[in-house]
Amino acid sequence: MILSDADILRRLEAGDLVVEPLDDPDIQIQPASVDLRLGREFLEFQHANIPCIHPNAEAEVAEYVEETEVEEGGEYILHPGDFVLGTTHERVEIPDDLIAHVEGRSSLGRLAIVVHATAGLCDPGYEGQITLELSNLGTAPVALTPGMRISQLTFTELKTPADRPYGAERGSKYQGQTGPQASKIQGDREFGGDQ
């Protein structure tokens, strides 16, 4: 079952689902989703220096991303074909019996802005800000303003709460993240391993 606005409000009031800060619920809570705003930090890939990324080489991933912060009132220009990591302004706490999906907003989709390349799932138990995989599929640069509503979260109720929610498990690499976080795929648990 997907939560409606009334269900979302009930869960927020009960306090087990958290989206904060929720400065204006009238604007942010949609009929069956919550709009999330763009944060000020971005992680850019240094295209010119990248011969090839080996996902398991931590040093390589760290070397190729550079953090930049947009000043108060500033904007971030996303050029055609660009791919950067952004962050939601809000942090979320997902209870063990919900799963959240990060979705784009139609108004930005119509400008060719997408907010996740492939990964759009927030696990039961996840808490932290959400890293956005931002790209511009269009032909014109688009100015993104921190604080703008950039994405929306929908919530689906599980038939039973997760037995092993995110965060309780070893290897929950993104639990508690603040700001955009680069891939930590090198921290993947090995099959049969002990990480």
Ligand SMILES: Nc1ccn([C@H]2C[C@H](O)[C@@H](COP(=O)(O)OP(=O)(O)OP(=O)(O)O)O2)c(=O)n1
């Ligand atoms: N666009 C997204 C999608 C997810 N997440 C957060 C919430 C998820 O609960 C967490 C982990 O997502 P995945 O399970 O898709 O990622 P991995 O499988 O790579 O990580 P792990 O091995 O930690 O499960 O990352 C995020 O910040 N931004």
